[in-house]
Amino acid sequence: MVQHKSVLLEEAVKQLHIKPNGIYVDATTGGGGHSSEILKRLSNGHLYCFDQDEYAYKRSKECLDSIGKSYTFIHSNFIHLKNELLKLGVSKIDGILYDLGVSSFQLDMKERGFSYKQDAYLDMRMNPSQLLTAYEIVNTYSYEELVKIFYQYGEEPFSKSIARQIEKERMDKPIRTTLELVEVIKRSLPQKVLKQKGHPAKQVFQALRIAVNDELRAFEDSIQQALKLLNSDGYAVVITFHSLEDRICKSIFKNASTPHNIEGLPIMLEEEAPFELITHKPIVPNVEEIEENNRAHSAKMRVIRKR
Ligand SMILES: C[S@@+](CC[C@H](N)C(=O)[O-])C[C@H]1O[C@@H](n2cnc3c(N)ncnc32)[C@H](O)[C@@H]1O
Incomplete structure (x- = not known):
């Protein structure tokens, strides 16, 4: 089975500006590549690992357990981000990562029906109970x-x-x-x-x-929840592989980082918007990464920080 190569691994983790005692969410755990790097940087902090595919838990568990730090796997669609975290008593987070799309293991498992190269029942559900x-x-x-x-x-x-x-x-x-x-x-x-x-x-x-998988609606809803959950100086990092996903992210981040004036009040300065847009242009993988990993060629990463 092909190992999932995490896209923009170092860069995404760097952009989260991890605080060792912080609360972090990996919204798309997959094979656990990004989660492992986040976990390694935590001391008393905690990582919540979402994936709607229960198999992601099996794929990432060994690697995450070997790091010996505290994390919780949440088998859920990230559209339920706020409620799932609230159930665990978490109402604020210091950072969140979305690495959207499918994992290599999902494409490789013939019976999941994602691949046009292998014959299988036309399934394509990331969550097999849907x-x-x-x-x-x-x-x-x-x-x-x-x-x-x-x-x-x-x-x-x-x-x-x-x-x-x-x-x-x-x-x-x-x-x-x-x-x-x-x-x-x-x-x-x-x-x-x-x-x-x-x-x-x-x-x-x-x-x-x-x-x-209703991917666009789930992402749009979830990222809005995520921005409300962020603590001051918390970061949201999003890696997209599709122009429509990127457009949603760009527009939500732009809106959140633009000051909105209320009639009758003095004009707000850009620094007064609740969020600071870190990436005015998306970060993309370098040529070496694209040569090594075909999945990386359409990746775009956007970052925003809660002031
Ligand atoms: C590109 S992979 C993530 C790979 C991971 N960052 C790594 O380094 O191994 C995307 C993962 O997100 C999951 N996923 C996609 N949409 C989701 C959603 N709405 N809710 C929860 N998980 C989702 C998929 O099941 C898949 O495992």
Whole structure:
């Protein structure tokens, strides 16, 4: 099994400005790469490790336990950030990290149905106890809904022809597996597109994964909660891999770091906004990291600090 290579590992942990006694959250624990580095820097502090995939606990446990510091794994979607922390008596935190998207272990586990390279039931749930699967979307959503998903989340230029082909073929029999879907996609694309570099199903698979896991809404809701939980001089660090995720992050961080004047009161100075925007432009991986880790090529990191 391929080891998950954490993206922007050193840089993300550096940007958290870890206080050894602080309370930290890794919202996306995955294989525990970032969590381990955070944990190593804590003394009396505590790390809360979220992941909606219970398997992430198995993957990260050994490595985190070996550090010998105090942490708590929370098997939950980070959309429940505030409530899950409150249940544990935590109402303020000193830093939070989001490293969005999928882990390599999720892609590698054939039966999870994330990969267009291995045949499996069309699943794509990060949380296997959730009801909605990619099978459900592909076989029951209307033509219009499919076009919207493929176009918005996958930026797929052939969204309409792919959705039309799906609609036609599923009338005969359901499209059950990942490779059956790949074949349907191939049948809907012109020859010259099929000859181009890159896998023809990549964008549709990405779009379906985002839709199945409602990734954009979960992130938008959670980061808003996170900003309210931050202590003064606390940092939120976000690594995105998709332009829509990055746009959400950019806009929320910009809004939080912009002073909003109330009519009748003197104009506020930039330093009076509740947050300081640390990254006016996103931090991106260097050439060496991108060469070493293909996943890093679309990564963007944004950072904000509570004043
Ligand atoms: C890119 S991986 C994180 C890798 C990790 N930083 C590391 O160094 O190993 C993203 C992880 O976030 C989890 N995840 C994605 N969306 C989530 C959500 N809404 N709530 C909780 N976990 C989520 C996925 O299950 C996956 O394990």
